[in-house]
Amino acid sequence: MFEKFAVYLKEKASLTDEQIEEVRAVTINKRLRKRQYLLQEGDVCHHNCFLAKGCLRLYRVGEDGVEHILRFAVENWWISDQESYNNGIPSKNNIDALEDSELLLIEKNDFNHIVHNFPNFRTFKDALKARSFDVSQNRIMSNISDTAEEKYKNFIKSYPDISNRVPLHMIASFLGVSRETLSRIRNQFTKTH
Amino acid sequence: MFEKFAVYLKEKASLTDEQIEEVRAVTINKRLRKRQYLLQEGDVCHHNCFLAKGCLRLYRVGEDGVEHILRFAVENWWISDQESYNNGIPSKNNIDALEDSELLLIEKNDFNHIVHNFPNFRTFKDALKARSFDVSQNRIMSNISDTAEEKYKNFIKSYPDISNRVPLHMIASFLGVSRETLSRIRNQFTKTH
DNA sequence: CCCTTGATGTGATAAATGTCACGCGCAATT
């Protein structure tokens, strides 16, 4: 289970074999079954989580009880609740598994230690964060300027792997439109194209 | 003009007087008149810009010619086009002044130099980035889950300083609703409260 | 001091989207 992570660290973050062994020493293996929580609202997020296999979602439950999905995660993605993790405060969000999943967790102190000691990992991590910020900005732009159809097209173009893996109503939740509307959009869309 | 920046660096980023002098040596003063561009679509963003005075907006022009405001900036905020800056690619966005403004620019190489040599500044910068990421995430959540009225209330609560400083139609653009709708929402809102 | 420009408000109407209700089909469970 650690193997996938090792490959990732070597190829993406350019870690040496020795560094990878150090990472291994502080890595926690975790399996999640479908529907199982990784993090629940109110918990403090203490780990950086690397997803070796499976699919997760991070979502918030509104006051009306409706779930709003902030993001998905699939193989080779990291996931955590940044706001909770960084500030040590209770999370407003939930993370749970959409499929049986395999994760590798690194506790905050251990993670800081790695970042501090491995400049190459730090550089990699910073680049990742920067990219994920860019993604956020582009998503906001899409949110405020695109029609529902454009948002959907955008999504399946950007995340083809995710879009045929998670149920449509969750994509609707992610995009901020009702499942009915998205269903209609998609059908009209496939009819005419 | 540099003085405000010096105070900021001392108080917020805990820089020493010597460090501040080093920053001063690489800082470029820039004044913008209302409506003047700091960055234009297609340009590459080469600077980190600290806003000592005034108000700016970062926006993108859609294919239909409509302007969509991604963010505002006021005193003591940083602004740049991250995606362009980090990747050295032409910007998709424009930045211009909503008021006569005073800026302090630091060129990318100089900025990296500072980050590299001043660990306290690096820590500060990382914390800033982390917070701005959190803000983005919360904004996305608002985008996909709030009604237009909630978005507006949210905005004036989060940015009271901005909301009585920029024209309403720009707030509408920022929120992703038409100016007419926002005008109506605000009037109903003030009537009943 | 006039004239333009920009910002806002508002009515009328169209378009988009949400909500509610229901049915169908599939897959997992028992």
Add this chain to the structure above:
DNA sequence: AATTGCGCGTGACATTTATCACATCAAGGG
């Protein structure tokens, strides 16, 4: 084999929001 839950589609209708058109008002430039 029957049952249950889930995902999806779809019709009918309500609500929200956008669009278009026009009026008003204030600020600023010539």
